[in-house]
Amino acid sequence: MGDDEKRNRAITARRQHLKSVMLQIAATELEKEESRRESEKQNYLSEHCPPLHMPGSTAELQELCKQLHAKVDAAEEEKYDMEVKVQKSTKELEDMNQKLFDLRGKFKRPPLRRVRMSADAMLKALLGSKHKVCMDLRANLKQVKKEDTEKERDLRDVGDWRKNIEEKSGMEGRKKMFESES
Numbered sequence: 540m541g542d543d544e545k546r547n548r549a550i551t552a553r554r555q556h557l558k559s560v561m562l563q564i565a566a567t568e569l570e571k572e573e574s575r576r577e578s579e580k581q582n583y584l585s586e587h588c589p590p591l592h593m594p595g596s597t598a599e600l601q602e603l604c605k606q607l608h609a610k611v612d613a614a615e616e617e618k619y620d621m622e623v624k625v626q627k628s629t630k631e632l633e634d635m636n637q638k639l640f641d642l643r644g645k646f647k648r649p650p651l652r653r654v655r656m657s658a659d660a661m662l663k664a665l666l667g668s669k670h671k672v673c674m675d676l677r678a679n680l681k682q683v684k685k686e687d688t689e690k691e692r693d694l695r696d697v698g699d700w701r702k703n704i705e706e707k708s709g710m711e712g713r714k715k716m717f718e719s720e721s
Contacts, residue, residue, distance in 0.1 A: 594600055656664070 594603060
């Protein structure tokens with residue numbers, strides 16, 4: 540047991556050492572990255588922003604302010620134009636995506652095949668060998684004979700509605716109506 544414990548301690552000590560070395564290397568890399576970013580920032584500012592010369596008189600200061608305001612206005616116009624272009628392109632993108640979605644459908648439909656299968660074959664496929672009942676649907680249907688009732692015969696015999704109205708008009712027609720109902 541002593542050798543195993545020593546080996547385990549050595550392994551954990553080596554892991555701790557490797558971990559600390561990796562953290563030191565990562566810290567130095569982060570410092571290098573930070574200094575590189577700072578130098579890039581300084582280079583960009585020195586190229587694009589010339590140093591500001593402060594004039595002594597108020598007239599010169601006012602002129603400098605007017606120039607700076609003109610530059611700010613130009614930058615704002617560019618910013619606005621860019622924002623409008625971005626909004627327009629995002630709207631077009633959304634419209635195109637909607638059209639694509641409509642064309643493709645909500646989900647991809649698999650191609651369906653027509654399968655001719657009788658009810659017996661379908662039950663056999665579903666139930667397997669347990670299926671023993673024959674499903675002849677037409678044999679199970681009942682035959683129903685239609686009986687001619689008096690009302691249906693009357694409706695067929697009535698024919699033209701004007702004749703029917705003339706027959707039922709007056710007291711005799713009403714008398715016939717009451718006699719036929721009872």
